[in-house]
Amino acid sequence: MIAKNIASAFALSILIPAQVMAQCASDGGTGTGDDYATMVLGGEGGGKWNVTNYLKESTASGAFQFTYGTLQDLGYITKDSRKVGRDMYEPGEWTGDVNWTGLDGVTSRVGFLNNQKAQIAALQRFTQRNLESINADYSSTVNGIPVTPGGVGYASHFLGAGGFKQWRSCGYQPSCLPAEAIANNKSYNPQTMNDMLMGRMAEGAGVDPSCINIDNYEGEIPTVILMPWLMS
Structure with missing residues (x-):
């Protein structure tokens, strides 16, 4: 249901150094933003x-x-x-x-x-906005995890761009997590939230959000109208 086929890439116009970009499938590589x-x-x-x-x-x-x-x-x-x-x-x-x-x-x-x-489309806009605001150093690592567009995008999807920058400000430590994020997510404490976010940084390291192909997804599905003989 999620993807019909992986064809051409949909560019987000995110300024990311080429050397850290996974090459999209449409450009001859194996990376896909649909991942x-x-x-x-x-x-x-x-x-x-x-x-x-x-x-x-x-x-x-x-x-x-x-x-x-x-x-x-x-x-x-x-x-x-x-x-x-x-x-x-x-x-x-x-x-x-x-x-x-x-x-x-x-x-x-x-x-x-x-x-x-x-x-x-909303995911593309949100991710692009976050990555442009964060302006991460994609040549760096944190706790041995490379800083990549996919990892930053996935972690900032949870924290927002401002929250991510606050978290980054003291080296991605629990003490720098926004109080609002802790208050609004009662299933986490600062340490478990920090662990979760570092997990997102690691999981997102191998995928490229700029490769998403919007044509791989369905538009709104029309409401099914049942004929009288099909209605109970």
């Missing part, structure tokens, strides 16, 4: 495209668990839409003064949840 998308899909959405936060503790939505605020920042919801209330920490549609812009054909939360191509 990056699959990795984040497993780590964030548990392999599901239309999942929401089952604990009802956040507005996290879809394969890559984008929150209401992130969807605003990415341009899917207007900035003048109302702030999130507790009633929005539920599965299904968001109600009230929520104005969708129509970006990537998305006009509702359910439409976003059921649209692979739109979610991949």
Whole structure:
């Protein structure tokens, strides 16, 4: 369901030194950015495209668990839409003064949840924005793990660009993790969160987010209308 075939690469225009880039399959190499998308899909959405936060503790939505605020920042919801209330920490549609812009054909939360191509486009925008803001030194290592676009992208998907830079500021130590990240993820303490993030840096080291091919993914699947003789 995730990929039809791996063909040409979709460039993100991320300025990354060529020597640290895994060559995309379309350029004669073996690296694919679809591996990056699959990795984040497993780590964030548990392999599901239309999942929401089952604990009802956040507005996290879809394969890559984008929150209401992130969807605003990415341009899917207007900035003048109302702030999130507790009633929005539920599965299904968001109600009230929520104005969708129509970006990537998305006009509702359910439409976003059921649209692979739109979610991949959101992943591309979010990852590109984070990598450009972080501006990492891809010739460096941390705890023996190479610093790469895939690793930085995957860790910053959890922390955000600002949170990642704060974590980096004292050498990727638990003491520098943002207090907000700890407070919002009660299943972690600083040490276990640090271990998880270092694991993301290692897991992402071999994949290249700039190779994602958006054409490998499905758009919104039309609602199935049952004929009367098929309805119970």
